[in-house]
Amino acid sequence: MPRSEIPLDDIDHDLLAVLQRDADQTLGALGEQVGLSPSAVQRRITRLKKHGVIARTVVELAPEATSDLILAVCVVTLDRESNERHERFQQRLLNAPEVQQIYMVSGDWDYVVVFATHGMAHHNEVTGRLLSDAPNVRRYTTLFVLKPVRTGNALPTR
Amino acid sequence: MPRSEIPLDDIDHDLLAVLQRDADQTLGALGEQVGLSPSAVQRRITRLKKHGVIARTVVELAPEATSDLILAVCVVTLDRESNERHERFQQRLLNAPEVQQIYMVSGDWDYVVVFATHGMAHHNEVTGRLLSDAPNVRRYTTLFVLKPVRTGNALPTR
């Protein structure tokens, strides 16, 4: 999917907002919410996917339904600023399915990483391998999630 | 959707892993990946939704396709530990569409909050209103996202 810039009108914005909350609806139901016929909705969705505005469609699991789920936010600083080191660090994290999110950030820390694991043993194994025993991690701090008040990846579109 | 605990077998786990990456596939295509007929796949998905394992289906937007997107991770500490204050704080954040994620955490900070806004002016307006000018926020620090290396909400299911 290419991702050239395309203009979005009000209806596109409405449609994207709806789809980011619930994409499990028929074109007719979506049409009612944005004031369009099913075929018009279909045309717009096709266009939004084609131009890469809509990156993908996924299901989200209920955190409560995942047994022994431990969510943790780790802030990480690497040893030195070096592109190669950053690349390697990112690649290691990307290869781990327990790494839910990775953000490179500015300021005192280099990265914010969200881990999703099953139980403390699993958490320790994963963060140990990816952070404690990593060659280029200078320091990191773990913030254990007591309650995921809101999750999701919804982006404002205007 | 109720969320009583239900047993998941290997095929359920495979199916959930696939759906968390890409839910925009036909039952037949899904069936091929997990080794089941389309109707069997459909039955399992229905069951997983009914029991709340699958919370919802959503589209994810490409961050690059969102104009002037600013992502920021804020760590926040409230003035005092009080259930009522926490409730109010959470509710204010939940009402803001620019608040993408909220995690209550243990340790030196009380919350990790991810903001998604359009441009610095918007970012400052939102964090000003929700954090700086909030009555019960003691302090907070902002980590601006330079690069979202991985996003998503995929949870490991086993």
Next chain:
DNA sequence: TCTGAAAGTTTTCATCC
């Protein structure tokens, strides 16, 4: 109890206006 296949229904897709 769960599967696979077939029938019936709904939705989606492509073309037309």
Next chain:
DNA sequence: GGATGAAAACTTTCAGA
């Protein structure tokens, strides 16, 4: 953007393992 018919997908039912 809306409407229509054709194609595809989904849902249900049923027989068998």
